[in-house]
Amino acid sequence: MKGILDRFEGDKAVILIEEMKEEYIVNRSALPKGSKIETVFTVEKNQTTYNIKGIDTSNTEALAQQSSDLMAKLRAKSRGSKFKK
Amino acid sequence: MNRRFLLTLIFIIFLTACGQTSNQTDPSSIADRAHDDQSTSIADNSDVSEPDKPSPHSDLEVHYMDVGQADATLFRYSDAEKSYTILFDTGDWKGDEVVNYLMAQDVSAIALIVVSHPDADHIGQLADVVQSFDVGEVWMSGNESSSETFRSGVEAVINSDADYHEPRTGEEYEIGPLDITVLYPDTITGKSNEESISLLLTYGSTKFLFTGDAGRSDEHNIINSGIDIGADILHLGHHGSNTSSDPAFINAVDPEIAIYSAGVNNSYGHPSEDVVSYIKNAGIKLYGTDKDGTIIVSSDGENYRIETNKEKPASNSDIPNNSNHNADKNDDGEDRIADNSCVNINTANAVDIQAIIHIGPERAAELIDLRPYDTLNDLTRIQGIGPARMTDIQDQSLACLD
Numbered sequence: 001m002k003g004i005l006d007r008f009e010g011d012k013a014v015i016l017i018e019e020m021k022e023e024y025i026v027n028r029s030a031l032p033k034g035s036k037i038e039t040v041f042t043v044e045k046n047q048t049t050y051n052i053k054g055i056d057t058s059n060t061e062a063l064a065q066q067s068s069d070l071m072a073k074l075r076a077k078s079r080g081s082k083f084k085k
Numbered sequence: 086m087n088r089r090f091l092l093t094l095i096f097i098i099f100l101t102a103c104g105q106t107s108n109q110t111d112p113s114s115i116a117d118r119a120h121d122d123q124s125t126s127i128a129d130n131s132d133v134s135e136p137d138k139p140s141p142h143s144d145l146e147v148h149y150m151d152v153g154q155a156d157a158t159l160f161r162y163s164d165a166e167k168s169y170t171i172l173f174d175t176g177d178w179k180g181d182e183v184v185n186y187l188m189a190q191d192v193s194a195i196a197l198i199v200v201s202h203p204d205a206d207h208i209g210q211l212a213d214v215v216q217s218f219d220v221g222e223v224w225m226s227g228n229e230s231s232s233e234t235f236r237s238g239v240e241a242v243i244n245s246d247a248d249y250h251e252p253r254t255g256e257e258y259e260i261g262p263l264d265i266t267v268l269y270p271d272t273i274t275g276k277s278n279e280e281s282i283s284l285l286l287t288y289g290s291t292k293f294l295f296t297g298d299a300g301r302s303d304e305h306n307i308i309n310s311g312i313d314i315g316a317d318i319l320h321l322g323h324h325g326s327n328t329s330s331d332p333a334f335i336n337a338v339d340p341e342i343a344i345y346s347a348g349v350n351n352s353y354g355h356p357s358e359d360v361v362s363y364i365k366n367a368g369i370k371l372y373g374t375d376k377d378g379t380i381i382v383s384s385d386g387e388n389y390r391i392e393t394n395k396e397k398p399a400s401n402s403d404i405p406n407n408s409n410h411n412a413d414k415n416d417d418g419e420d421r422i423a424d425n426s427c428v429n430i431n432t433a434n435a436v437d438i439q440a441i442i443h444i445g446p447e448r449a450a451e452l453i454d455l456r457p458y459d460t461l462n463d464l465t466r467i468q469g470i471g472p473a474r475m476t477d478i479q480d481q482s483l484a485c486l487d
Contacts, residue, residue: 084119
């Protein structure tokens with residue numbers, strides 16, 4: 001399954017396991033080399049915890065592209081704010 | 086800036102998420118520097134009219150909602166013609182409190198939703214909110230996230246009738262009697278936290294400031310923008326973390342009240358002790374959703390007052406959720422471990438143990454191997470846990486024994 005590095009909180013990394021609706025919080029130092037915000041990991045459930053198997057490069061790129069495409073679609077409907085002074 | 090300030094605390098225990106409340110008024114008024122000594126109960130919102138209908142003028146209410154380790158703030162006010170609702174941030178992705186709270190407040194339409202930045206503890210319930218209410222406009226910074234939470238939020242906005250805008254420093258807006266000045270960002274470069282939308286909201290002479298998770302260097306950029314950022318009520322950046330709330334920024338804002346949003350016993354040590362000390366030493370009154378529950382600031386445009394919902398007893402504590410235990414949901418929408426408000430170092434599983442500061446997967450495994458423990462201080466037997474880290478663990482007040 002996939003885990004996404006959503007953010008850092010001090011020395012902790014917050015990984016969203018969205019298909020399980022759970023968060024896996026690990027020390028930043030425990031992440032694979034090259035991890036950064038928005039990195040997608042392959043993770044596996046191990047009884048009560050998760051193991052990070054590695055960085056899922058293709059999903060890291062694919063999901064970022066999906067998000068960018070959606071943002072482009074959202075911006076296309078932007079007409080500025082009607083509340084502007 | 087408004088400097089006449091009335092403060093009355095009303096302690097309210099939420100009975101349900103559907104708005105049943107019971108009030109207990111604290112007779113001690115902490116401060117009284119205004120003429121108006123009326124205080125309204127949080128439960129008394131039945132006179133808020135539907136949007137688009139003429140309504141009598143009513144005070145602004147700003148609800149700093151208790152959504153655990155996340156942010157969500159609700160603005161409600163009206164003028165002679167209509168009522169207005171604004172939402173700043175949308176709670177955590179694992180929760181569902183925001184829609185429930187808005188429903189309990191009889192919200193049906195939201196003029197504006199501002200998502201400060203795309204982290205899952207700020208954009209978390211955007212999709213649910215947009216699908217549940219008639220939303221006029223959504224503002225985002227423009228930075229992106231790869232999470233499904235982000236994409237479902239964006240898709241919900243695309244599929245709604247809401248307009249979309251990315252506000253930038255210096256822009257000014259007017260939503261009925263509320264003025265909004267955009268303080269940040271000036272541009273975006275992909276730095277999610279740092280480039281949080283930061284706003285100064287003005288109602289009469291009462292000013293509110295929000296900075297999302299913007300950091301100290303961003304606070305300096307805001308200072309250097311030349312905009313007058315003086316405000317009465319400051320929402321502390323990044324849940325009260327010391328990555329934000331630079332003393333120079335606090336001094337520039339010069340608030341009377343500071344409010345942070347954080348979960349009880351959260352994994353990250355929010356709010357920072359340094360920030361709390363600085364705020365208190367500066368003579369600024371400090372409130373937090375972890376200690377005070379939902380905090381409501383009401384203003385008639387001249388005077389303002391504060392009401393809090395005191396937390397239920399410790400059984401309602403917010404234990405960080407990163408495990409698959411069969412937990413109930415508490416009012417924060419967070420899982421909690423069978424009514425425990427702490428992590429028992431002799432019995433907790435490897436995931437829950439990692440909520441303790443300085444304990445990652447390796448130390449969690451070692452902690453379990455070294456059981457049992459007679460005292461908390463025995464945790465120093467774990468490699469890498471010395472006196473300094475032990476002090477942090479004790480200060481966090483999350484680890485406990487039988």
